[in-house]
Amino acid sequence: VKIVIVTGASGFLGRHTVSALRERGFYVHGLSRRPDADVSCEWQTADLFDTDAVQGVLKRVRPTHLLHLAWETEHGRYWTAPANARWVEASLALWRHFTEAGGQRAVGTGTCAEYTWDDSLLAGRPVEEGVPRAPRSFYGLAKSAAFDLLDAYSRSVGLDFAWGRVFFPYGPGDCRPTLIPSVIRALRAGQPAQCTHGRQQRDFVHVRDAATAFAALLEGKVSGAVNIATGTAISIAHVVTTLGALLRRPDLIRLGALEGRLDEPAWLVADIRRLRDEVGFVPRIDLIEGLRETVEWWERQIF
């Protein structure tokens, strides 16, 4: 029997992942300070910063698997927040208590912010997992250090370990003030969507694809880091103008209204050979279909 503890189970990616894990026959325990009755799993209430409480849950549940999605997420602050170090602490303690409770396989969540964002090094090529990392932010640095530490720790105690590096997830349920939700909100309110030039190329992955990829990664045997992405470069201008068309307000799209950020790369796209060939998962949801579904989700929301 496969029993999994999922941290961050009530988050944007977590909710979708719980469904994907249940479909694969996992018995899912969500671990959270704030259980969410809308997510179908057995809830364990604990603060991940309270390592005694976490230890208690793991001893009681004795999970075979661990999927650790939780991290600092406060928009605009998480790039530099001191709490990034706290999340490394919490992650190391979680691995330790999972191991001591007899766990077998643990998967953590990384980010494309672990990679260099230097355009001259990226050189317009899809980023492979094995390249030397050079994170620019505290967030990226903390995730990268957590990967190295959890990987080495897992080897030293004989725990199966993998790490999904998520690129740019989007989709229904995303209320973060990131690009896609912000543009949708603006257009729905009849306000202009102020954007940069939009020539940045990104690897946008539908949250349900990312969730299914995590479930496949957790269920499988692949070790180490695996990019969770599509391998496809999409310009921000393409995303934004598609949203303008879907919401029938192309007139409100203001490409070039904002300065581009100097610290963001022109091109950030994943090499997904490990995901495809080793995990055996290929993203299925086309961008336009995914954006349409996202717009429809927003139209059903009552705020």
Add this chain to the structure above:
Amino acid sequence: VKIVIVTGASGFLGRHTVSALRERGFYVHGLSRRPDADVSCEWQTADLFDTDAVQGVLKRVRPTHLLHLAWETEHGRYWTAPANARWVEASLALWRHFTEAGGQRAVGTGTCAEYTWDDSLLAGRPVEEGVPRAPRSFYGLAKSAAFDLLDAYSRSVGLDFAWGRVFFPYGPGDCRPTLIPSVIRALRAGQPAQCTHGRQQRDFVHVRDAATAFAALLEGKVSGAVNIATGTAISIAHVVTTLGALLRRPDLIRLGALEGRLDEPAWLVADIRRLRDEVGFVPRIDLIEGLRETVEWWERQIF
């Protein structure tokens, strides 16, 4: 007034460092599970893995400075021990509680094992602090990750931070089963000292020089990583034959009796320009003088 908490104050490097700090006018609190009455400082008894206890000590003492020397040290095991991850956890918690207690400047202890040990990359040049690190062991990786995390954390909360990367400390009080104590013990027992070919070049630093360097680093304003070493390459054969001469048993030195380890570099020597020019410290103790003092220390011990 300068109040410092020193972890690992009863260790080989710690004891010497407490003296060096007192000479510079620091009021020294040693933090340890096992206070050592032979070390002249005010002792605070706490297990560094017990973060509540550590928090209690820091709230009570309210140190202005922190010098964190403690780490897993069990010989032969610390290179790969799972506890390396636990020490990262403990170090992050220590920084957090030090910051919350109003601390101003914190110095941690790194190692030359953070650097690459690939001879083709070392290329017989002194290693500068800024080179890309590529630790080969879990110990080196954990120290390197701790440096990155503590550095980024300290920036994010406005804490002064430095990191002393110690090369090969030796001297009186070193009872670890490392090269120099092992050779001295063998010769004193009239037994052959089995050695490798001895052509490896290392940067041996006298523990009192290393301790004085840490005290200077803590008292000063330099940020980031600083090598704690001499900048001088000494062959292991030179050290071992010197010990043979000092103990009047050159006949017992067996260079070439053991296979060289494949995973150790031929050459590992520090660039000490930061220590010399920025910290303003130059090692003073000559190797032969230091070895003589070490031999004399062993001759005074009664086991």
